[in-house]
Amino acid sequence: xxxxxNLSKKYSDKQVLKIENLDIxxxxxxxxxxxxxxxxxxxxxxLLDLIQPTTGHINNxxxxxxxxxxWKPFTSAFIDETFLIGYLTPEEYFYFIGExxxxxxxxxxxxxxxxxxxxxGEILGQKKYLRDLSKGNQKKAGIVAALIGNPEVIxxxxxFANLDPTTQIRLKGIIKDLAEKQGVTVLVSSHDLLHVTDxxxxxxxxxxxxxxxxxxxxxxxxxxxxxxxxxxxxx
Amino acid sequence: xxxxxxxxxxxxxFFRSASFKMNLALKIFMLMGALMMAVxxxxxxxxSYYIIEEVLEKDPLEVVNRFLVFYIIIDLVIRYFLQNMxxxxxxxxxxxxxxxxxxxxFALNKTVISFFNIVxxxxxxxxxxxxxxxxxxxxxxxxxxxxxxxxxxxNNFINVFVNNKDxxxxxxxxxIIALIGLTYYEIFDITTYTIxxxxxxxxxxxxxxxxxxxxxxLYKVAFNYFRKHFYLxxxxxxxxxxxxxxxxxxxxxxxxxxxxxxxxxxLIKRNKRSKTTLMLSFLFLFYGLLFFTGxxxxxxxxxxxxxxxxxxxxxxxxxxxxxxxxxxxxYYPLMMSQNIKYKEYxxxxxxLIVIATIVSTILASFYLYFGWQAYAAVxxxxxxxxxxxxxxxxxxxxxxxxxxxxxxxxxxxxxxxSFNMKTLLLTIPKMVLPMILYAIGHFxxxxxxxxxxxxxxxxxxxxxxxxxxNIIEKIYKSEKYKTLKAYKQTN
Numbered sequence: 001x002x003x004x005x006n007l008s009k010k011y012s013d014k015q016v017l018k019i020e021n022l023d024i025x026x027x028x029x030x031x032x033x034x035x036x037x038x039x040x041x042x043x044x045x046x047l048l049d050l051i052q053p054t055t056g057h058i059n060n061x062x063x064x065x066x067x068x069x070x071w072k073p074f075t076s077a078f079i080d081e082t083f084l085i086g087y088l089t090p091e092e093y094f095y096f097i098g099e100x101x102x103x104x105x106x107x108x109x110x111x112x113x114x115x116x117x118x119x120x121g122e123i124l125g126q127k128k129y130l131r132d133l134s135k136g137n138q139k140k141a142g143i144v145a146a147l148i149g150n151p152e153v154i155x156x157x158x159x160f161a162n163l164d165p166t167t168q169i170r171l172k173g174i175i176k177d178l179a180e181k182q183g184v185t186v187l188v189s190s191h192d193l194l195h196v197t198d199x200x201x202x203x204x205x206x207x208x209x210x211x212x213x214x215x216x217x218x219x220x221x222x223x224x225x226x227x228x229x230x231x232x233x234x235x
Numbered sequence: 236x237x238x239x240x241x242x243x244x245x246x247x248x249f250f251r252s253a254s255f256k257m258n259l260a261l262k263i264f265m266l267m268g269a270l271m272m273a274v275x276x277x278x279x280x281x282x283s284y285y286i287i288e289e290v291l292e293k294d295p296l297e298v299v300n301r302f303l304v305f306y307i308i309i310d311l312v313i314r315y316f317l318q319n320m321x322x323x324x325x326x327x328x329x330x331x332x333x334x335x336x337x338x339x340x341f342a343l344n345k346t347v348i349s350f351f352n353i354v355x356x357x358x359x360x361x362x363x364x365x366x367x368x369x370x371x372x373x374x375x376x377x378x379x380x381x382x383x384x385x386x387x388x389x390n391n392f393i394n395v396f397v398n399n400k401d402x403x404x405x406x407x408x409x410x411i412i413a414l415i416g417l418t419y420y421e422i423f424d425i426t427t428y429t430i431x432x433x434x435x436x437x438x439x440x441x442x443x444x445x446x447x448x449x450x451x452x453l454y455k456v457a458f459n460y461f462r463k464h465f466y467l468x469x470x471x472x473x474x475x476x477x478x479x480x481x482x483x484x485x486x487x488x489x490x491x492x493x494x495x496x497x498x499x500x501x502l503i504k505r506n507k508r509s510k511t512t513l514m515l516s517f518l519f520l521f522y523g524l525l526f527f528t529g530x531x532x533x534x535x536x537x538x539x540x541x542x543x544x545x546x547x548x549x550x551x552x553x554x555x556x557x558x559x560x561x562x563x564x565x566y567y568p569l570m571m572s573q574n575i576k577y578k579e580y581x582x583x584x585x586x587l588i589v590i591a592t593i594v595s596t597i598l599a600s601f602y603l604y605f606g607w608q609a610y611a612a613v614x615x616x617x618x619x620x621x622x623x624x625x626x627x628x629x630x631x632x633x634x635x636x637x638x639x640x641x642x643x644x645x646x647x648x649x650x651x652x653s654f655n656m657k658t659l660l661l662t663i664p665k666m667v668l669p670m671i672l673y674a675i676g677h678f679x680x681x682x683x684x685x686x687x688x689x690x691x692x693x694x695x696x697x698x699x700x701x702x703x704x705n706i707i708e709k710i711y712k713s714e715k716y717k718t719l720k721a722y723k724q725t726n
Contacts, residue, residue, distance in 0.1 A: 048568075048572040049571070049572070050568055050571060050572065050716075050719055051716060051720075052716050069574075072572065072573065072574040072575075073574045075572075076572075077572055079568065080568075082565065082566055082567065082568045082569065083566065083568060083569040083572075084569070085498070085565075085566045085569070086642075087501060087502060087505040087506055087641065088498075088501060089478045089479075091480045092481070092501070096497075096498055097573070099494040100494065100574060100575060101574065126478075127477045127478050127479065128477075128478050129478045129505070132478075
């Protein structure tokens with residue numbers, strides 16, 4: 001589904017990302033972990049054509065991302081609060097995204113009805129604009145908006161940060177369900193090793209912009225990751 | 236935490252702010268602007284005594300006293316729009332081991348040394364010196380001077396309160412406009428009452444103490460207010476309003492662009508900055524009075540009528556259109572990663588501008604009172620705005636990459652970054668071309684033909700709509716990464 005080749009990003013002389021080859025097959029739940037500055041958000045921004053690659057390209061379902069805009073209809077994302085329109089209520093925001101993605105009001109209502117649990121009564125009908133919601137609630141709204149319109153690729157940057165434990169657990173269920181049952185390719189980045197190993201079938205570790213580990217998740221993965229990040233590599 | 240820590244914080248916040256990192260030319264430009272303000276106040280202070288004496292042949296002090304009330308009120312209005320309140324900046328200091336009183340004192344004192352207080356000194360100090368030189372007794376002038384300075388500081392602290400209370404502000408603004416209007420038409424002259432107050436300060440200098448005490452009292456009140464509300468959920472909270480979900484289904488008749496149109500209308504309705512823009516464009520409606528009443532001599536040439544017509548109907552066009560797409564800067568990454576048809580996006584803004592221009596043209600019908608020429612100028616101005624200027628403004632906006640903070644009024648009156656060669660060049664077809672067209676018609680055949688030429692140019696412009704939209708779309712695409720980067724640098 002997503003093929004990355006020879007991709008690199010430099011700011012003046014500083015290399016922030018360099019990925020020779022990375023293939024993410026359709027329907028995979030893919031986790032990206034790494035310390036601050038490892039290049040996770042840079043990679044996601046390149047995937048969304050928000051910044052230009054210095055070399056190489058990303059191929060999303062046979063569309064070269066920085067050449068054509070044809071990847072947009074089947075790709076959605078929530079990166080940060082710049083994906084929210086602060087002066088709309090959550091409902092208005094969902095309908096707006098829905099209209100952009102060719103969904104009518106009923107479609108959107110149907111979809112968000114499934115997430116009543118996830119919203120925990122704090123999003124819908126609150127008589128508040130998105131800008132007045134708490135960080136965690138903004139995130140909930142943004143994540144659900146990224147699910148509108150049956151996208152085939154969903155990109156979520158740090159989706160677990162700022163969420164309360166109950167919501168984190170529910171979100172894990174949602175992501176698993178998307179990848180396993182609906183064949184959606186889900187890309188998630190996180191600092192929380194436990195959450196990614198729970199959710200993702202495959203985990204890639206970035207360090208200073210390069211892929212240093214590419215693991216198929218199994219029972220030992222969490223231990224291995226913890227060892228890697230604590231600096232005592234297992235033999 | 237000593238005072239010097241506060242100062243070092245302020246120093247850093249000033250020099251390290253994103254807006255400070257502009258290029259040298261713009262810095263010089265801004266400095267020149269500030270200097271020019273100071274110099275013009277200074278020369279006004281030096282010259283007004285003699286100008287009033289010679290031109291109006293009246294007692295200068297009398298004249299100044301008469302208009303002082305408007306001076307002070309306008310000062311308050313300008314402060315409301317432009318002077319920043321330091322209150323929000325003290326949030327991070329809340330949990331540090333500093334006495335609350337100290338923080339509040341510092342924040343309030345900081346407003347005292349603001350440019351908005353200092354600039355008045357440039358007028359009043361030289362004016363007072365000249366008063367003394369021209370034989371007014373020193374003690375009386377001193378009392379008068381101190382009283383006015385006291386009033387300026389009163390304004391300063393009143394603004395601390397009024398800030399963020401739109402209801403109070405628009406109430407004040409409304410009554411001021413009414414008062415000025417009543418004075419102008421000599422129905423009710425408030426200056427006859429206020430003049431005696433200012434005279435009293437001169438005649439009994441010790442009265443100056445009243446305004447100084449008033450300023451100190453206002454300071455204390457402000458201090459107590461913030462001391463009591465020095466909590467994140469009280470005085471330091473950003474206010475939030477009850478939101479109402481709106482469907483606006485009546486806009487669906489606009490078809491595919493209705494998605495954006497709905498959003499744009501919400502944008503305008505729900506944000507402070509855009510509401511200010513709307514109010515500004517309303518004020519533009521009255522700009523033509525300067526021309527058609529003949530109150531400014533320089534504007535008496537016939538082609539100035541067209542200039543006025545363009546401005547009267549184009550308030551919204553200029554103040555809103557100039558900043559498309561910056562209105563959406565806060566969520567530009569979202570827009571750029573969604574499946575957006577640029578043409579629909581631009582069309583929506585275009586419709587907004589066109590609707591606003593038509594409404595302005597209808598509201599401006601009262602110019603009929605000044606003769607058919609005035610109304611014709613407004614009408615053809617409106618047509619030219621719809622047909623030509625709406626395109627050009629959107630085109631120019633595509634080059635402007637100033638992020639807009641929708642929730643604040645800062646920079647609402649122009650921004651140094653929006654000043655660049657490309658936008659400057661684009662003002663020529665906006666303003667100058669219709670004036671030239673009119674002048675050609677006016678001097679070749681007559682007034683009617685002049686107006687007709689401008690109207691024809693406007694109608695012809697409509698034919699190029701799609702072409703211009705294509706160009707704008709290309710600019711949006713080619714400038715996409717630069718724009719995204721520029722919008723990232725908030726504040």
